[in-house]
Amino acid sequence: xxxxxxxxxxxxxxxxxxxxxxxxxxxxxxxKVFGYAYYKVGNxxxxxxxAEQVFLRALENISGFEWRGIPFSxxxxxxxxxxxxxxxxxxxxxxxxxxxxxxxxxxxxxNPEQSAxxxxxxxxxxxxxxxxxxxxxxxxTMRFIAGMTNEEVAKAINKNVGAVKxxxxxxxxxxxxxxxxxxxxx
Amino acid sequence: xxxxVNEIFDECIEAIKNNEKTVEExxxxxxxxxxxxxxxxxxxxxLIEAAKFTPTAExxxxxxxxxxxxxxxxxxxxxxxxxxIGRHAAKAPRWRAVLLRVGIGAVAIAMLxxxxxxxxxxxxxxxxxxxxxxxxEKARIGLTMDKAKKGELYLGAAKERxxxxxxxxxxxxxxxxxxxxxxxxxxxxxxxxDGSHSKEFEEALDGMAxxxxxxxxxxxxxxxxxxxxxxxxxLINATGDESQKSEGQKKDIGNGNGNGSQGKNGSENYDKAxxxxxxxxxxxxEKGNVKERAPSIFTPTTTLGPSNYGQExxxxxxxxxxxxxxxxxxxxxxRGFSHGLINTIMSLLGSDHGVFxxxxxxGLLGK
Numbered sequence: 001x002x003x004x005x006x007x008x009x010x011x012x013x014x015x016x017x018x019x020x021x022x023x024x025x026x027x028x029x030x031x032k033v034f035g036y037a038y039y040k041v042g043n044x045x046x047x048x049x050x051a052e053q054v055f056l057r058a059l060e061n062i063s064g065f066e067w068r069g070i071p072f073s074x075x076x077x078x079x080x081x082x083x084x085x086x087x088x089x090x091x092x093x094x095x096x097x098x099x100x101x102x103x104x105x106x107x108x109x110x111n112p113e114q115s116a117x118x119x120x121x122x123x124x125x126x127x128x129x130x131x132x133x134x135x136x137x138x139x140x141t142m143r144f145i146a147g148m149t150n151e152e153v154a155k156a157i158n159k160n161v162g163a164v165k166x167x168x169x170x171x172x173x174x175x176x177x178x179x180x181x182x183x184x185x186x
Numbered sequence: 187x188x189x190x191v192n193e194i195f196d197e198c199i200e201a202i203k204n205n206e207k208t209v210e211e212x213x214x215x216x217x218x219x220x221x222x223x224x225x226x227x228x229x230x231x232x233l234i235e236a237a238k239f240t241p242t243a244e245x246x247x248x249x250x251x252x253x254x255x256x257x258x259x260x261x262x263x264x265x266x267x268x269x270x271i272g273r274h275a276a277k278a279p280r281w282r283a284v285l286l287r288v289g290i291g292a293v294a295i296a297m298l299x300x301x302x303x304x305x306x307x308x309x310x311x312x313x314x315x316x317x318x319x320x321x322x323e324k325a326r327i328g329l330t331m332d333k334a335k336k337g338e339l340y341l342g343a344a345k346e347r348x349x350x351x352x353x354x355x356x357x358x359x360x361x362x363x364x365x366x367x368x369x370x371x372x373x374x375x376x377x378x379x380d381g382s383h384s385k386e387f388e389e390a391l392d393g394m395a396x397x398x399x400x401x402x403x404x405x406x407x408x409x410x411x412x413x414x415x416x417x418x419x420x421l422i423n424a425t426g427d428e429s430q431k432s433e434g435q436k437k438d439i440g441n442g443n444g445n446g447s448q449g450k451n452g453s454e455n456y457d458k459a460x461x462x463x464x465x466x467x468x469x470x471x472e473k474g475n476v477k478e479r480a481p482s483i484f485t486p487t488t489t490l491g492p493s494n495y496g497q498e499x500x501x502x503x504x505x506x507x508x509x510x511x512x513x514x515x516x517x518x519x520x521r522g523f524s525h526g527l528i529n530t531i532m533s534l535l536g537s538d539h540g541v542f543x544x545x546x547x548x549g550l551l552g553k
Contacts, residue, residue, distance in 0.1 A: 017261050019261075022253060030246060031241065035240075052249035055249070055253045118236075144237050145237050162192070165196045168195075168196065168199075169192045169195050176222060177225075
């Protein structure tokens, strides 16, 4: 609760175009927005661009943001979602092949071999997520990538917490089947 | 029953996400509540692992800088007042006629060029005269056409902010603003030098770091990425010089700088000659330790003694001096003059110096 009050104060300051408040919101949410975009487009560079655009668009629209039970993170993800749609409509998308896109960034804590395995797993997870229904994708990215709670997801997608848990359960059931096929576990 | 499975599954995922339980522990606790329970938990682990993917630090910082720049632009477009220390003062809306701005700006500068400016030179954030000091700084930078000179002025402004920081108490609420302003000025200096004078920029930073290492360490994280390497090198050089000096003088042993002799990157050698500086005091980031002033461009035309004019909380002045200053400052004319004029100037100036460049080009103020 304390965090919510703190966040509301930061957002209020951001609505007055306070640089420091915007910096704080950026620090709190950039990674989550990036993660969400990454799982939607499957390309690091595009995801970084989209995440950057999300905050610039948030700046343009912050005056219209109102607390109506919807978490601020969900508002940012909605912007991200619109930008992802724009991306898929653009010619840019046609030139990026997710399948062959190799992320050369190595994890700091892993050797190249481990990084390659993690990269492979990540790509497979992305492909599997993209096979889910739109609603399931929303729940999975919000819960796992953006780190939102069940309550926050419920408010964001206008469902109750029970429905979110059920959607999550079904989504992971589907994912485990898809990934099981990929890894030859079925 | 279906609901129960969802609940248990969610509980297990949450525990695995928070590293409170492993898949095996969940399985041993709940058994096989459904045929696919184990496979689903393993898929969740893959999902959790895959989510540990972050943007590159460099890209993240670039995007942050871009956002903050856009915020400042927005503030300017909306004519929002600047922050407390007047760094991003309200900028005049675009609809104001340039000629009007030029005319009023020129008159205001002319009026400010006397005693008020001199009084303002020593002011600190929170002082009624502080905005005058910032306005004058901005005007000087704005009137300078030469990029290298502009860079020098930004560095001068950064030095002045550091000097102000040293006069503030450790818990003063303006400290963060001043640290941010210092970082911003260093970034702007770097931009003004534009790579072509990088040696000058680096040497100037070296000089600053010799005297103000501790402050600049606090500033380091706030400077734009392009200026960071130069500042890092200057700090490493300063740390090396400091340890050499302390060894030579066989003093200050165990004063908390024990790790400083190698610099932050240990073996890096930047081929810089150590600068001897008698005013360099480790740990001098305290009130009242100010030795140097900003470059001569900031030197007041009238000497006023201690610079904490109008600042009750700054304790450098004698009671007599403080009484004299507060009498001077509390006169309605002084306050009215400074506030009215400052507001006008700040609204005209902003940090877009185009107006001043225009003034300079017209030769209205001479050289």
